[in-house]
Amino acid sequence: GENVEQHPSTLSVQEGDSAVIKCTYSDSASNYFPWYKQELGKGPQLIIDIRSNVGEKKDQRIAVTLNKTAKHFSLHITETQPEDSAVYFCAASNGMGAQKLVFGQGTRLTINP
Amino acid sequence: DAGVIQSPRHEVTEMGQEVTLRCKPISGHNSLFWYRQTMMRGLELLIYFNNNVPIDDSGMPEDRFSAKMPNASFSTLKIQPSEPRDSAVYFCASSNHPDGVREAFFGQGTRLTVV
Numbered sequence: 001g002e003n004v005e006q007h008p009s010t011l012s013v014q015e016g017d018s019a020v021i022k023c024t025y026s027d028s029a030s031n032y033f034p035w036y037k038q039e040l041g042k043g044p045q046l047i048i049d050i051r052s053n054v055g056e057k058k059d060q061r062i063a064v065t066l067n068k069t070a071k072h073f074s075l076h077i078t079e080t081q082p083e084d085s086a087v088y089f090c091a092a093s094n095g096m097g098a099q100k101l102v103f104g105q106g107t108r109l110t111i112n113p
Numbered sequence: 114d115a116g117v118i119q120s121p122r123h124e125v126t127e128m129g130q131e132v133t134l135r136c137k138p139i140s141g142h143n144s145l146f147w148y149r150q151t152m153m154r155g156l157e158l159l160i161y162f163n164n165n166v167p168i169d170d171s172g173m174p175e176d177r178f179s180a181k182m183p184n185a186s187f188s189t190l191k192i193q194p195s196e197p198r199d200s201a202v203y204f205c206a207s208s209n210h211p212d213g214v215r216e217a218f219f220g221q222g223t224r225l226t227v228v
Binding site for chain 1: 146155156161
């Protein structure tokens, strides 16, 4: 089955700097890669996703890149702000719909003012 | 819509007791998922339903766990008997994926503590 590895487990950056979180996956059939943000006491919330026919996707300060050959994808947050502090999860899926989403272990991002 | 609603938000129970977690998915969504979150194992998919039918329960840890979805607006996850190692945050999520849309919407979670 699919296995998703996420690094780093914790990340601390100065406000205004960029943050990068990386994930690798094992199943070459995976074709959908979402990123979720989890704030304290809340459930994960989708912030951006990418499909395997796209190499990069950007939404304001957030971007995701995908390298299918190497089986890795990354989340980039630019101009970080205190409200970006949260736990971020990557995930991979090889099916239609949200089923069989396999999550990475999560990255606790702290933005220092 | 109020989003995915889970109850209770917190549950503390003694080992051996039965625990029932409840979930109301977003109206109109046809897929429902139960996840368990722990520090050690992260987010694990326990079971998911499509159109009220269980599709894959391979993530259910053992026979003490069972899940039902009697109708499109309600699901339960039951643990009987509960054990301390079941302590975790349990999330319910729902989605509706016509044309390949895949976002899963998560509830606030139920923090279960078994003492």
